[in-house]
Amino acid sequence: MLFGEYLLEQGLVKDEDILTALDRQRREVPFTGFIAAEMGLMNAQQILSVLHDQVVNKRKFVDSAILLGLLSIDEGQAVLREQTNRRVPLGGLLVELGFLTKSQMKRALRAYVREQNAVDGDDAKVAAVPTAQR
Numbered sequence: 092m093l094f095g096e097y098l099l100e101q102g103l104v105k106d107e108d109i110l111t112a113l114d115r116q117r118r119e120v121p122f123t124g125f126i127a128a129e130m131g132l133m134n135a136q137q138i139l140s141v142l143h144d145q146v147v148n149k150r151k152f153v154d155s156a157i158l159l160g161l162l163s164i165d166e167g168q169a170v171l172r173e174q175t176n177r178r179v180p181l182g183g184l185l186v187e188l189g190f191l192t193k194s195q196m197k198r199a200l201r202a203y204v205r206e207q208n209a210v211d212g213d214d215a216k217v218a219a220v221p222t223a224q225r
Contacts, residue, residue, distance in 0.1 A: 095181055097203045098191075108190040112181055115188070120178050123152040127162065127170050137161050 127133040156162040
């Protein structure tokens with residue numbers, strides 16, 4: 092179960108709240124091509140070539156860049172890691188948008204992690220939760 096599903100199940104937020112936060116999260120994460128350029132891995136012409144290949148062959152940007160020889164696998168992974176690191180956590184957005192208080196979000200996240208650990212029997216789940224949300 093995802094954290095957003097847990098919040099809905101607990102009645103802490105409404106469907107519209109989650110959709111608003113997810114839309115904002117999607118809009119605020121930079122595109123992989125932009126990140127690759129920022130990291131000095133690709134120039135504008137290379138990005139345009141990848142975008143063309145991406146559309147024609149229905150591939151993800153990094154996959155196209157690797158297949159075209161414009162990024163190594165390690166560079167592609169670095170770009171995706173950077174994109175993930177820039178993603179604002181859902182809980183933080185729900186607080187920022189006023190759908191939850193910070194203390195409500197923290198309590199819900201602790202309960203969610205405990206529940207997931209009990210279901211999975213896996214303490215690694217705690218490590219997977221971004222520190223900013225703990």
